Amino acid sequence: MRKAILFIFGLILTSNLVAQISINMGLIACYPFTGNAQDQSGNGHHGTLYGPLLATDRFSNPGSAYHFDGVNDYIDLGLFSGFTQSNEFSISVWIQPQQVKLQTILMLNPDNFTDRFNAMAYYSHNGVSSTIWDYGNCNAGGRLIQVGTIFSNAWQHWVYTVHPLTGMKVYKNGVLTNSQTTSSTLINRQRNLWIGGGFDAAMAPFYFHGIIDDMRLYDRAVTPSEVATLFTLESLCTPTNVEETAPGKANYLVTVDHDVIKINVLPSAPSSTFTLQNAEGKQIFKKENISGGDYFEITSENISNGLLIYSFKSKHGMIAGKVIY
Numbered sequence: 001m002r003k004a005i006l007f008i009f010g011l012i013l014t015s016n017l018v019a020q021i022s023i024n025m026g027l028i029a030c031y032p033f034t035g036n037a038q039d040q041s042g043n044g045h046h047g048t049l050y051g052p053l054l055a056t057d058r059f060s061n062p063g064s065a066y067h068f069d070g071v072n073d074y075i076d077l078g079l080f081s082g083f084t085q086s087n088e089f090s091i092s093v094w095i096q097p098q099q100v101k102l103q104t105i106l107m108l109n110p111d112n113f114t115d116r117f118n119a120m121a122y123y124s125h126n127g128v129s130s131t132i133w134d135y136g137n138c139n140a141g142g143r144l145i146q147v148g149t150i151f152s153n154a155w156q157h158w159v160y161t162v163h164p165l166t167g168m169k170v171y172k173n174g175v176l177t178n179s180q181t182t183s184s185t186l187i188n189r190q191r192n193l194w195i196g197g198g199f200d201a202a203m204a205p206f207y208f209h210g211i212i213d214d215m216r217l218y219d220r221a222v223t224p225s226e227v228a229t230l231f232t233l234e235s236l237c238t239p240t241n242v243e244e245t246a247p248g249k250a251n252y253l254v255t256v257d258h259d260v261i262k263i264n265v266l267p268s269a270p271s272s273t274f275t276l277q278n279a280e281g282k283q284i285f286k287k288e289n290i291s292g293g294d295y296f297e298i299t300s301e302n303i304s305n306g307l308l309i310y311s312f313k314s315k316h317g318m319i320a321g322k323v324i325y
Helices: 002-008 010-024 224-232
Strands: 027-031 048-050 053-055 065-069 074-079 089-097 106-109 116-125 128-136 143-147 156-163 167-172 175-180 192-195 209-218 252-257 260-265 272-278 283-290 295-298 307-314 317-324
Touching (some): 010 224, 116 156, 128 156, 143 167, 143 175, 156 224, 167 224, 252 317, 260 272
Antiparallel strands (some): 027 209, 065 209, 074 192, 089 209, 106 192, 116 128, 156 167, 252 260, 260 295, 272 283, 272 307
């Protein structure tokens, strides 16, 4: 029966895989925060920690997100000039805020109101909870603001996009909450990009209070359908130069047969680590030090029916795919 299901869903899996590849186009940095602030996109934009502590993520996994104290915690990602020269950009991030205050999710430091990069949620704008997305000259089309954002301390997904032709947009939990057709241009990129902290041009502290997780940065504006995908399915941090491949290709064969997931590793495959995630992005199985020629099985214990995402990560990169269980 499982073989039949796998066959029936073949075309659907192909279309899902195309969407997965699309989600990783233009991905320039990805921070799953699984124990560290390393960039898992393969582009080397690793973060340096200044205070935030590891915390439990939205799937109840310990040490898989970062808590910021709202006082002086931040993660320094280095010079923004090393990320992109494009004026298209997107931020996808999960947060669990603890209060409304002067705070940022991601900003350039030092700040400049006429040449700013600053993505804010639950920012206290004249004492009122607000969502603000600043990119470029805030006096000339580079500010998107929504005053009166209702506060919630639940886990939530935010996306900020900017495009020279289509303007600026903000999404919350997959839904467009604010947009404008204007945008601006960022001039000085020789400044550092900080997660969760910074100072504005008047030296007021902008330190986030709460938990931040699964941040993805793009050098393009993601589409509304991609925003919905990012909200409903946390994709892998796959390097942009490594193809995501369907089952049965490359050096690995992953199949489902009668409630058993079977993994065949071809002799030519490099040493790798295998991980299996459910559709919510929660890791449900991991096996390290896999060698060419290995074979192993995963039984139905602790695995629910539905879409599963697997990956083989080696020193050469990552191969990923999907199966229906």
